Amino acid sequence: MKKEKTSRKGFFISLEGPDGAGKTSVLEKILPSLRAFTSGEVITTREPGGVAIAEKIRDVILDVEHTAMDDKTELLLYIAARRQHLVEKILPQLAKGNLVLVDRFIDSSVAYQGYGRGLDTQAIVWLNDFATDGLQPDLTLYFDVASEVGLSRIAQNKDREINRLDLEKLEMHQKVRQGYLALAKENPDRIVTIDASQPLDKVVADTLAVLEKALFAEEIR
Ligand SMILES: Nc1ncnc2c1ncn2[C@@H]1O[C@H](COP(=O)(O)OP(=O)(O)OP(=O)(O)O)[C@@H](O)[C@H]1O
Numbered sequence: 395m396k397k398e399k400t401s402r403k404g405f406f407i408s409l410e411g412p413d414g415a416g417k418t419s420v421l422e423k424i425l426p427s428l429r430a431f432t433s434g435e436v437i438t439t440r441e442p443g444g445v446a447i448a449e450k451i452r453d454v455i456l457d458v459e460h461t462a463m464d465d466k467t468e469l470l471l472y473i474a475a476r477r478q479h480l481v482e483k484i485l486p487q488l489a490k491g492n493l494v495l496v497d498r499f500i501d502s503s504v505a506y507q508g509y510g511r512g513l514d515t516q517a518i519v520w521l522n523d524f525a526t527d528g529l530q531p532d533l534t535l536y537f538d539v540a541s542e543v544g545l546s547r548i549a550q551n552k553d554r555e556i557n558r559l560d561l562e563k564l565e566m567h568q569k570v571r572q573g574y575l576a577l578a579k580e581n582p583d584r585i586v587t588i589d590a591s592q593p594l595d596k597v598v599a600d601t602l603a604v605l606e607k608a609l610f611a612e613e614i615r
């Protein structure tokens with residue numbers, strides 16, 4: 395989990411996991427505690443979106459009427475949104491030495507468009523590298539939960555709007571989870587797996603324990 399030596403300051407964390415794992419809920423709950431962990435500002439943001447241009451791309455990706463969307467079109471739209479968000483928001487905040495937490499990043503492309511949709515994962519990695527100039531998060535929290543559990547949580551949440559990707563079959567979601575598990579295995583120094591099947595308070599406590607340890611090791615604290 396040790397940060398590679400770069401000229402960049404700040405600390406960059408991504409939250410990953412299948413739909414309904416609890417990423418957004420956890421991010422909201424840990425925010426007050428995180429502010430106590432670091433002297434800099436804490437910036438939270440999300441993908442796809444986070445800045446006006448990328449939010450517009452998000453609307454195109456998630457529109458339930460866009461059933462004709464080609465898998466490669468979808469991949470490229472995600473990557474375009476990622477590039478804009480990175481340049482306009484993430485990099486400037488890191489340059490200021492701030493702690494940046496993003497709800498989804500590159501691993502989502504590999505898990506969803508690679509494992510889920512079956513596109514060439516090597517091409518996905520290359521395209522993402524091109525778009526991010528090789529930037530990876532310093533730390534990735536992977537919230538692991540069985541697909542059935544994640545999907546049933548979403549189904550129970552009446553406030554959340556159902557988007558195009560929620561309508562995908564269970565099988566696709568299971569492939570996505572397999573993708574995440576493979577990524578976690580391949581990147582043990584960057585990705586920490588959190589058991590997201592537990593009650594939310596326990597997931598939040600586990601997350602804070604991982605973050606406290608990681609940030610303590612960094613000068614950002
Ligand atoms: N540990 C948990 N136990 C039970 N319910 C949970 C837990 N975590 C989150 N939830 C509930 O599950 C639903 C989905 O959570 P949330 O939106 O945070 O997931 P997410 O990972 O952000 O999903 P998405 O990828 O679709 O944005 C919400 O209704 C939330 O209240």
Ligand SMILES: [Mg+2]
Pocket residue numbers: 417418419497
């Ligand atoms: Mg979410």
